[in-house]
Amino acid sequence: MMSRLRIVECEMNAVPRHAYVHVPFCRHRCGYCDFTLVAGRDDLIDRYFTAFGRELERVERMLEVDTLYLGGGTPSHLGPTGLRRIFGILHDRLRPAADAEVTVEANPLDVTPEFVAAARDCGVTRVSLGGQSLDAATLRALDRDHSPDDVRRATARLLDAGLVVSLDLMTAAPGQSLAGVEADLAAAVGLGVQHVSVYCLTWEKGTAFESARLRGALQPAEESIERAMFETAIDRLEAAGFEHYEVSNFARAGCRCRHNEAYWDCRPWEAFGPGAARFDGRARITNHRSTTTWMTKVLAGDDFAGDVDRMTDEQAARERIVVGLRRRDGLDRAAFRAASGFDLDSLAGPAIARWGAAGLATDDGRRVRLTRAGLLVSDALWADVLR
Numbered sequence: 001m002m003s004r005l006r007i008v009e010c011e012m013n014a015v016p017r018h019a020y021v022h023v024p025f026c027r028h029r030c031g032y033c034d035f036t037l038v039a040g041r042d043d044l045i046d047r048y049f050t051a052f053g054r055e056l057e058r059v060e061r062m063l064e065v066d067t068l069y070l071g072g073g074t075p076s077h078l079g080p081t082g083l084r085r086i087f088g089i090l091h092d093r094l095r096p097a098a099d100a101e102v103t104v105e106a107n108p109l110d111v112t113p114e115f116v117a118a119a120r121d122c123g124v125t126r127v128s129l130g131g132q133s134l135d136a137a138t139l140r141a142l143d144r145d146h147s148p149d150d151v152r153r154a155t156a157r158l159l160d161a162g163l164v165v166s167l168d169l170m171t172a173a174p175g176q177s178l179a180g181v182e183a184d185l186a187a188a189v190g191l192g193v194q195h196v197s198v199y200c201l202t203w204e205k206g207t208a209f210e211s212a213r214l215r216g217a218l219q220p221a222e223e224s225i226e227r228a229m230f231e232t233a234i235d236r237l238e239a240a241g242f243e244h245y246e247v248s249n250f251a252r253a254g255c256r257c258r259h260n261e262a263y264w265d266c267r268p269w270e271a272f273g274p275g276a277a278r279f280d281g282r283a284r285i286t287n288h289r290s291t292t293t294w295m296t297k298v299l300a301g302d303d304f305a306g307d308v309d310r311m312t313d314e315q316a317a318r319e320r321i322v323v324g325l326r327r328r329d330g331l332d333r334a335a336f337r338a339a340s341g342f343d344l345d346s347l348a349g350p351a352i353a354r355w356g357a358a359g360l361a362t363d364d365g366r367r368v369r370l371t372r373a374g375l376l377v378s379d380a381l382w383a384d385v386l387r
């Protein structure tokens with residue numbers, strides 16, 4: 001068997017086969033969103049393209065990638081011309097392999113026939129659509145700028161063009177009922193999308209929603225309702241033939257998000273743009289989160305890293321446990337040992353035993369998986385593993 005040192009060296013030296021590009025522009029900032037972005041600052045887009053091209057020069061030789069993901073922000077806000085431009089720039093250094101998964105996040109309002117044509121021409125294979133709901137009142141409550149019809153129209157255009165569509169749905173939105181979530185799930189299934197991501201609204205510090213909550217103007221859903229919504233999502237989507245393959249993600253056969261699977265496998269990946277985090281197998285380097293500071297530093301030739309998180313081998317292995325257990329496939333002991341160089345039980349044996357006794361995990365000796373009850377409280381379990 002390879003020694004732990006040798007395994008870690010292999011991971012460190014592996015050339016990334018995955019790349020993320022952060023496009024930090026949105027039409028407006030939704031009240032719940034704390035992502036790295038600038039809203040209503042299209043005047044910065046030209047400078048962003050220049051800085052992005054400059055950051056790409058970090059990649060000395062053409063990098064072939066199996067997955068490429070343009071996220072944000074809202075990459076579709078660049079429009080068809082901007083989409084062609086950003087792909088023109090990135091193709092200088094990043095070459096998607098012949099069967100690569102190439103994803104672009106999109107706002108339903110931006111999915112015009114011209115945008116779809118540009119996406120096809122640029123080699124996009126998959127669009128992650130920020131639909132959030134198919135109910136007009138819920139979309140208003142979420143401060144979204146599109147209507148249910150926009151979601152329907154965008155989905156139909158993308159599917160007609162042969163693209164894989166992943167639809168984001170939000171639960172626990174202000175005023176949303178369990179029946180409303182059920183209706184959204186039924187509508188999502190009816191649209192014919194191949195992938196659904198279901199997220200529970202979180203109340204992040206500094207957002208307009210959190211300020212309204214502190215004033216008493218908005219009220220989060222009760223925890224029991226949140227759980228019921230999540231369980232309903234699992235039941236409805238599984239009954240419709242979707243595989244629940246990660247806490248928040250559901251896919252038709254063969255339509256899992258390969259890019260996210262690379263993250264969850266802790267494979268190395270490249271990342272570009274403000275706030276983008278890359279991983280070399282040991283260290284996570286996050287670019288400066290302010291779009292303007294990132295641009296200024298990149299263009300001045302200064303260091304634009306905002307945060308460098310260097311993990312020890314053990315910390316990396318512990319993180320691998322967390323991302324592994326978020327997946328329904330769970331953690332295979334032998335695969336974990338081969339990838340991390342550590343024995344799963346030496347790091348998490350007592351925690352796994354406790355979870356098993358509480359009905360939160362199953363363990364057949366080969367593989368450990370969280371149960372549905374475990375997935376529901378998974379965020380609270382990680383403190384047992386991370387040091």
Ligand code: SF4
Nearest residue numbers: 026029030033072073
């Ligand atoms: S469109 Fe998405 S990224 Fe932009 S502000 Fe809204 S939630 Fe945030």
